[in-house]
Amino acid sequence: VNETAEGQVTEGRVAYDSALEKMLRAYRLKQSNDRGIHSYQVFHDETLRELVKSKPRYPESLGDVHRFGPKTIGAHGKQVLRVIDEWADVRWDSEEQGEFLSFDASVFEETLGNSSWTKILSQLYLSFSQGRPRVTSKDLVVRSGCSEETVRRALVEMEEAGMILRGGRGEGHMLDSAKERIENLILALERIEGKGRREEIMHLINHLNVKDAKDRESEIDAGLLNLVDGDPASVQGYLEDPFEANIWAANHLLGLLGTYQQTSDRTSQVISRFSTGNDAENWRELLRPDAAVRLPGGELLCIEAALPLTAFRELIAIPKDEKKAIAEGESYFWGRLKYTIRTTCERFVRPDLKTANYCLLYIPSEEIFSYISSNQIGLLEWAHQEFNVILAGPSNLIASFQFEEEMGILEYAIAKMGEGELWTTEKNLVEHLESIDMYKGDEVFLFDAKSVEQGEYKLSKNEFFDKIKAFAELSSRKRMTSLQSQIIILQALVELHERKKSKYIPRSELMAEAETMGLKRSNSRFSQILSSLEEDGLIGRKSLQDLELGSIGVTLKPKSQNERLMPRFWKKRIAELFDDEGNFHFES
Known part of the structure; x- marks a missing residue:
């Protein structure tokens, strides 16, 4: 290729790259106008230039682009790949590319x-x-x-x-x-040619591979989902059809339960909506949740998957300065979720049909579940207390299921063993277990040693005693009255207000302080106690979004010094925190 021809090659590349840059800038401008944000908030100029240079054709390639992180990939990755696809179709397939420059071999x-x-x-x-x-x-x-x-x-x-x-x-x-x-x-x-065509050749090879793909849309979706840890809420434009979203949610649930079955030393019977067999057929006709687990006592724990993707996306897409629209969006989102909780209870908490007296509602998006638990603290408790529905996300579904399963097993075993003086010594307990055919060969069968179907639920003697002890401790903690728990939380607030000189204490710090004072509670139970204190006017809560996304602040109210069970010493410390008008001294 002579110098003139090489110059034409360079000019051609520049022209094509310029066309791609123009298309990406047009996309960025439209997004900034639609969202009411600056163009650089969509992605920076440096990012745009790198997209033009590297011309990524696959989702995993986007992760190598400067400042094109998971959040940007989820929001714009799919559309950026579509823009580059559109450009590449013209670049490589158009009849207007012009004549070849040289065939000199x-x-x-x-x-x-x-x-x-x-x-x-x-x-x-x-x-x-x-x-x-x-x-x-x-x-x-x-x-x-x-x-x-x-x-x-x-x-x-x-x-x-x-x-x-x-x-x-x-x-x-x-x-x-x-x-x-x-x-x-x-x-x-x-x-060998030595004309510096490598980059262009790789772009063409990628283009040919993309054109050969059987389902480009699914390929992009799967790749993007993998980059955002499998959370569909993070991928804009994915699962826009509610019917497809529900199918995806059910399949995701079954995938998690299937993995648990394969890795667990227990073999809990998981029944899906698509199971076969007489037992499954009868169950499916009556209930039809997305999945169910056969519990030790024979009852079914129903698990339903729900993915409120459209309502969530519409809510978070509202500009922050449109307060009225945000309020309407929140009202719709929370209203739909509460409706789902109520109907889930009505359909799947059916002891008359041999279900457990509670069920699980699985939200297969960590982003959505985190939004729910951060912005509506009392909703999880409300669902549990009022409707016996336990909400769970991807990170805690298996943990919730394992806990409920183990508690069910131990409760069933203890109920069968009975109560009383037989438990006073290890020897007495072993003799009692032998008498009811639950102990054989230094192993405890949580049902009975003759049961072929449930014989896998067995522990060594020492493991069983350890679990019984832990179960007793858990029961003991549960018996700690709500008032005692409230007093400890109020005392922890006093300590933190005095130490930090801050009106609002982050909920996470309060929970940690309460734990040092002997109160160990799950997130949901801790939130339930806070709700009771707030209803009684002893504390206040508000969102600390400016400090940290999803953070909740807790503050003490002057009324707390009148709490009947609060020791006099603590009442005095509370009084010293406030002035005559009910404001904190350190605020003035």
């Missing part, structure tokens, strides 16, 4: 020899490297100087060797770049 002949194979392979490469991957037999005859028969025979041999894809009449033939060894051959020829 002398550099290859000097290095590889001038056999017919070398001549034909060189012309196939030159067409490929200049953006026209297919070349007809007629053109190969003209460019290589070989006879028609020689070209035909070489193409047959190359096809048999898996080097080329032969086209029909008039379609042309091309090097099969989808194969790794042929891609390596193309890049080796590029190095």
Whole structure:
């Protein structure tokens, strides 16, 4: 290629890159206008320039682009890939690309020899490297100087060797770049040519692979989902159809339960909506949750998946300064969720149909579940207390299930063992277990040693005693009255107000302080106690979004010094925190 031709190549690349930059800027401008934000908040100029240079065609390639992190990938990754797809279709497939610049293969002949194979392979490469991957037999005859028969025979041999894809009449033939060894051959020829085409060639290879994909849309969605840890709420435009979202949620639930079954030492019977068999058929006709687990006592724990994706996306898309729209969006989102909780209870808490007296509602999005638990602290308790529905997200579903399963097993075993003096010593307990056929060969069967179906629920004697002890301690903690728990939380607040001189204490810090004072509670139970204190006017709560997303602040109220069970010393400390008008002294 002479200097003029090389200049034309550079100008052509610049022109095509300029077209892609223009398309990406147009997309960014539309997004900024639609969202009421600055263009750089969509993605920065430096990011845009790197997108133009690297031209990513796959979701995993987006992660290598400067400042194109998971949040940006979720919000814009799919559309950016579509823009680049649209540009590439014009760049590589348009008939307006212009004429080829050169078919001079002398550099290859000097290095590889001038056999017919070398001549034909060189012309196939030159067409490929200049953006026209297919070349007809007629053109190969003209460019290589070989006879028609020689070209035909070489193409047959190359096809048999898996080097080329032969086209029909008039379609042309091309090097099969989808194969790794042929891609390596193309890049080796590029190095021999020495014209700096490697980057353009790789873009073309990626384009051909994309065009060959059977379902580009699904490929993009799966790749993006993987980059955002499998959370569909993080991928804009994914699962927009509510019906498809519900199917995805149910499949995600079954996938988690299936993994748990494979890795757990227990073999809990998981029944899906699509299970077969008489038991499943009868159960399915009556209830039809997305999944259920057969508990030790024979009852079914129903698990339903719900993914309020559309309502959530609409809510978080509202600009922060549109207070009225946000209030309406929140009202709709929380209203739909409460409706789902109520109907889930009505459908799946059916002891008359041999279900457990509670059920699980699975939210298969960590982002949505985190939003729920951060912004409506009392909702999880409300669902549990009023409707016996336990909400769970991806990170705590299995933990919730394991806890409920283990408690159910121990409660069933203890109920069968009975209560009283038989438990006073280890010896007495072992003798009692033997008498009811729950102990054999230094192992405790949590049902009975004769049961073939449930015999896998067994523990060594020491393991069983450890669990019984832990169960007793848990029961003891549960018996601590609500008033005692409230007093400890109020005292922890006093300590933190005095120490930090801050009106609002982050909930996480309060929970940690209360734990040092002997109060150990789960997140949900701790929130329940806070709700009771707030209802009694002893504390106040508010969102600390400016400090940390989803953070909740807790503050003491002057009324707390009048709490009946509060020791006099603590009442005095509370009084010293406030002035006559009920404000904290350290605020003035």
